[in-house]
Amino acid sequence: MTRPLLIENARILDPASGTDARGAVLVANGKIEDIALSGPVGVPEDAEVIDAQGLVLAPGLVDMRVFTGEPGKEYRETLQSAGEAAAAGGVTSFVMMPDTTPVVDDGALVDFLIRRAGATSKVNILPAGAITKGLEGREITEFGLLREAGAVCLTDGRRSIQSSALLRTAMSYAANFGLPFVHHLSDTGLTGDGVMNEGLFATILGLKGIPREAETVPLARDLQLAALTGVDYHAAQISCAAAVDILAAAKKRNRKVTAGVSINNLALNENDIGRYRTFFKLATPLRSEDDRQAVIEGLRSGVIDTIHSDHDPQDTEVKRQPFAEASDGAIGLETLLAATLRLHHSGDVDLMTLLRALTQRPAEILGLPSGRIARGAPADLILVDLDYPWQVSERDLRSRSRNTSFENARLAGKVMRTIVGGETVHLHTD
């Protein structure tokens, strides 16, 4: 049994309770034992005391969309290396997408992954179960058995189900088991051979565009079917202004609808592609600056619930290709918090709203007890220096892959300590 831990003199920021105050938190037996915003806290004699002067104490981040290489492509990322990257980025829990080899479409695999992650990863890895067998969009998987094995949600990862009839069946059956239904939005016909946002910039580069309608058409369909079936529906990641409007209208009528956004679509736009930089080639493409601003407004107004990293390790071989032939995806676990804090430092979104989208909301959607600083909650906590300046360098990243969309970016905000279940799993050292 590890020693109790007392974190004092911290600025405690907890979106779930609305707390923004100086105080102390006592951790024991892997859980938050006590919180003292004023006055002393009862400290056991053997407690380790951390003076968090100048630091923010917040719940650990819950990242709803992370791709790992393991199983099947361990050279890209293992559960261990993903866990190390997550710990360094302040992510104490992440949902692992089922797009692996083999696909996570069977309860036995979920069970295996949970045990494997427990043995090798510093943070909580929460497997998602595939909606359809082999992610092929044809036959639904055993939702009930997946849930029993420990899958936290259902998703076909970076695949989008095209058949409305199958989608209806899957949503209906997911509602039966109360599993969150997370769906990537891409009409494959409208996406076609597109590789970036459709518009003038794609035309200048001679690249095929992906229209916004490739996202909004399936979104509108999904929202109607979600209302029909009563499923807990989460739009995996949205990227454009029109999608925010469609969601805003739907959320007024259906409280079971939520939506996420990738940090990439909050922090970057299509111009970052520059001259064919493939680290900015993403399955949900970077859109225009107007779209980015609309998505930020969606976050401010609460239409968008969660922010995730969309961490997607890809090796040099598949990235160092002509743009259209390169693989999609960028890593992001280690830069998620600092890149999100850009919106705080720029004054675009207040700090509490940002933290809520990184902690409380994803935990609520997934039905996790974490994502908050409350007595009895798991001691998944981070200490953050909000203003700590640093420059991203691929050499310093812990991920096995190097495809960061923030290479050389100057960011402010660094995780000084990450605690998972009361154990310090990452300690920043200069």
Added chain:
Amino acid sequence: MAQAPASTTSSSGDFPPFSQRHLLSIADLKQHEIIDLLDRAERMVPVSRQERKSHPTLSGKTQINLFFEPSTRTQGSFEIAGKRLGALVMNMSVKTSSVTKGETLVDTATTLNAMRPDVIVVRHSAAGAVELLSQKVGCAVVNAGDGAHEHPTQALLDALTIRNHKGRISGLTVAICGDIANSRVVRSNLLLLGALNVRTRVIAPRNLLPAGIEHLATEVFTDMREGLKDADVVMMLRLQHERANGRMIPSIREYYRFYGLDAEKLSHARPDAIVMHPGPMNRGVEIDPAIADGPASVITDQVEMGVAVRMAVLDALLPARTAP
């Protein structure tokens, strides 16, 4: 033009050193660089009209033509250009697709670079591929067409043809008609002609017009007669047969009816309008054979200017490699 003894003076002698390392796109060129290349090309035209078609300023240099997409005329044009300049020219045709690729583009670039060429001429089906390759080699790189991005020597040879026939470029109205969305020729031409103050028009059915084209061309038309009205130059584009299969265009006969250049449609352009085509032509698809072979057509002139432009480009790029 008087015939200078070609082998004794370098044509580049009167020109200041060319400032670019590669020719990847028209977008990289400033107006004075475009005019400089056209002037250099003008000087190369007589070389190919001589008895002895030799102007060996590139003697001792190695040129590799690396074509990932089959091309008869462009590859042949670059080969003749290099050989008339005295370079050792090697042709490499690589059959590749993203599905069945073995060696990656970057590997190919590294391998060729080790053979120490002085210039690599590249055509590839993917936009940006030539630029990617240029980052991995130590020699000059010429873009001979990358996907739907650019085809800079085509735009230069088109401009030279126009200048020779019209005596000027600036102030003209040039109408480009056909598959605008998928054409690298259009992008390079719009950039080049735009830089030379040409009134540019694009004409195509709406589904062959790419997003944002109104920012790249002066005017956009979907009706061919309106678009051709008072044009000085009519540039026709090749329609890929596979687009006329009902997925983009219902049929060739419908396309020809509305967007094929025939005498009646051409009558809306200026009486002295010239007709151009980058080739290879689909007679009866985008152009009436009578027009293609008629008095307004300058299509074979384009081919001749192509050699001159490519000689000028190779000649301009290679000395720059020895500059500090």
